[in-house]
Amino acid sequence: MSLPGVSGATSYPLSGNLSALGDSLLTERDYVDALMVYRLELGNDDVPKASVYINMGKAFFYLQEQDSALFYYKQAAEWALSNNKDELLGMAYFNQGSVYTTQGDYAEGIAYTRKALQTFKQIGKEYVVAQAFFNLALLYKKNALFDEAIINLDSALQRFEKNDKDKIGLAKIFQLLGNIYREQDEDSLSLEYHQRALQLKEEIGDQRGLFASYNDIGNTYLKLYDYQQALNYYQRALQAEDTFFVSTTLDNIGETYFRIKDYSQAEQYWQQSLSLRERIGDKHGVAATLTELGELYVETENWQRAEEFLKQGGDLARQNDYKEIWLSNYQSLSKLYERTGRFREALNHSRMASELREEIYNQTREKILQRMKISLRLRDFENQNQVLMEEAQLNRLQVEQERSEKRWIWTTLAIIVIGALWIILLSLRNARWQKARSREIQHRTKNFLQTLANLYDFQSRGLNDPEAKALVMESEGRVNAMLLIHNSLSGLSNRVEMSAYLQRLVKAIKDSFAPALQHTDLQFSIEELYMDADQATPLALIVNELVTNSFKYGLPGLELPALKVALTTQGKKELLLEITDNGGEGKRKAFRQDSYGLRMVHVFARQLGGNFKLHFNAGETRAEVRLKIGTAP
Known part of the structure; x- marks a missing residue:
């Protein structure tokens, strides 16, 4: 008996526990002989064929013959679907996702992992569902789809907490969250989650995991320019026994x-x-x-x-x-x-560096197209789920109609009650639709702004003219300010909490400038108030322009640069925005009062019913914007 693509295998008799023998051969990395054993087992009608196909797929996967592995995983899915073996179907989908991911087709990898997740959900395999959510989060992070990664980690977190508080699973989630937030420049959140992961690993005695956390925390402190703390954690990580890990830590210390x-x-x-x-x-x-x-x-x-x-x-x-x-x-x-x-x-x-940079840029552009493909594939999958849900709803309505025909003798009062309940149900469904529609609009707007910011970023990298590059980067900063608005919306209420938002915006602007300005003393005096997004957006653009001007013209060259942002209410109908830096009188010469950015500030101030003034003093420069604007309830 032969197997296409496999030669040199030992023959095994059709007796004994072939599954155990095949699994043992897989463990020993004797993949060819394992394939022959599984091929023999296909003749055993007492063993589900999907299980055998999955094992054969694994052997081909380890042999790095991905097309053959995918073929057998698909065979397993077809058999499991025909024979109503949901658990085997979920395993087949899961393994198909692994093959697509290995081949670099992340869109299909994510789609099949989600299929596996839905299948395991239906049969109540909560622990496997949690693992599937975690794997999806890893895939999304690898493709820089951080929002999707965080959503899936939250779903995994809820299930790990139910499962007797699985500390190993929770520690993995917290560590991945810490790495995601570091890549998103949310360094305080990154440290918080890494510390939570560290605490759990200490409780369960996970020494290898501890060293990984020490290294990750060191990386976050390095990004924050806190070099002493970074060195402290790297030195702890050096106690690991893994040579590869130690070599990486030594490189980080260097x-x-x-x-x-x-x-x-x-x-x-x-x-x-x-x-x-x-x-x-x-x-x-x-x-x-x-x-x-x-x-x-x-x-x-x-x-x-x-x-x-x-x-x-x-x-x-x-x-x-x-x-x-x-x-x-x-x-x-x-x-x-x-x-x-x-x-x-x-x-x-x-x-040669310029030519290579262009090549890397083209590869990065391909990655963005891959992310777009993932988003489109995800949308297709969600549409398929919606169709299935609508069909299920239609079936339920048909059953209800048949029952209603048999209840013709009900009293008038009962009919009125049922009618009232039906109206309430329709209202609730309409409300859910409205919420879903609003969420979709917010999501599309946010994706558009993110794509626009990425395009500006790529455009700026390809420019050699400093003035042109500065103009593109300023435009990118304005788009990022609007993007932060959408990231800060409170659920579906269209409200922005201004204190947290403005602090995030100013810190993001500071992080975009040279290391020499990273020690700038930032001070905030912002009242806790909410504003509608359509009012918060022009105010955010005003702050973006004025703070950017301070970092460009007022703060460079100062030994102790300082910037203060204040937003206070003046009565019931007026807000006062003040942005002060210690750049002083010398800043007046660098400022162009007719610059595009300052003209934008005047326009947005008038749009909000206010005015804009600049005050130059010996020791500081203060921008003052008075706005006639209401706050959100």
């Missing part, structure tokens, strides 16, 4: 010392990381560390070693198509050649 210009310590830790990565065969890590050391030697003017390490790292990056490392390598070599007077070579590497 980067931290490099940022604070302690080049001696940075070199020491990067050399240790390089040694470990070479020992375990981590080519990506070796290429990255060689490039980092080359950049360090450029900064310390050790030209010979810099060129030696950069060329080694660049060769390895090119051979393995590590484009991000390759690009960094070209940029460092260009800097090296420029500083040593080898201008022709510097120009050549600068040109």
Whole structure:
């Protein structure tokens, strides 16, 4: 008996527990023989064929023959569907999702994982449902669909909490949430969730998990420029026994010392990381560390070693198509050649860096198209579910109609009561439809603004003219200000809580400027009030323009830059917005009163029934906007 695509397998008799034998061979990584055993088991009518097909799919999956694996998983799904074996159907869908994900087709991977999730929901497999939600969250995060990832993590969280408070599952969720919020620049939330994950891992004695949390917390502190705290957590992570993990942590410590210009310590830790990565065969890590050391030697003017390490790292990056490392390598070599007077070579590497940057940009654009495909596939899946729900509703209505025909002898009073209940039901359904419609509009608007912000971002990367690039980045900042409005809406009420929103907006603007301004002292004096989104949006754009001007013209060069944002009510009908920086009289020369941004401030202030003034003093510059505007109830 032969199996297409498989040769050199041992023959096994049709006796004994073949499933156990096949599983044992899979565990021993003897995939070809495992396939032959499962093929023999197809002749056993006492064993569900879907189970055998799934096992055969696993063997092909481990053999990296994804098309064959997908074929058998589909066979399993067809058999399970025909024989009403829902649990096997869910497993078949789940494994199909894994194959599509491995092939890079994330849209289909997510769609089939969701099918598996729905199937497991129907049969009450809550723990498996929780795992499916978690896997979906991982897929969404990988594709930078953070909102969807958080929604699925919340669903997984609810089920893990019901399951005797599964601390392992909860810790995984909190750690992933911490990483998502760090990528979204929500650093305080990132630290909060990482600390919760850390506490759970300490309770259950998960040593490996503890070291991962230490490293993640260190990464968040590094992003916050709190280098001492970052080093404290990285040092804890060094106690891990996993060599790959330790090499990564050593690299992180080296980067931290490099940022604070302690080049001696940075070199020491990067050399240790390089040694470990070479020992375990981590080519990506070796290429990255060689490039980092080359950049360090450029900064310390050790030209010979810099060129030696950069060329080694660049060769390895090119051979393995590590484009991000390759690009960094070209940029460092260009800097090296420029500083040593080898201008022709510097120009050549600068040109190659530009070409590679364009290639990376095109790949990033492909990733955005992949995300769009995922969103469209998700919408198709939701539409299919809606059709099924409508069919089920229609069936229920038909059954109700048949019963109603048999109850013709009811009294008039009973008929009136039923009629009243029916009217109430229709009202509730209409209310639900209105809420769903409102939520869809908000979601579409938010997606449009996010896409627009991404387009501005990509456009700015491709521009070399500083003035043109600045204009595009200013437009991107305005779109992000409006996007924050939609992220801050309170449910479906169309209201924005201004204190939290304005603080997030100002911190986001600060994070977009150079590291020299990251220690700016931000002060807020904002009353707790809610505003409708259509009123909050022009106010947000006013704040965006004025705060951006402070960071561009008023704060650079100051030893202790400071910015204060105040929003207070003046009576019942007026708000006073004040934005003050300590840029002083010198800022007047840099300001163009007729600039596009300041003209926008005047326009939006008039739109809100108010006015805008600038006050220049010796020690500060204060922007004052008075608005005749009402707050949301």
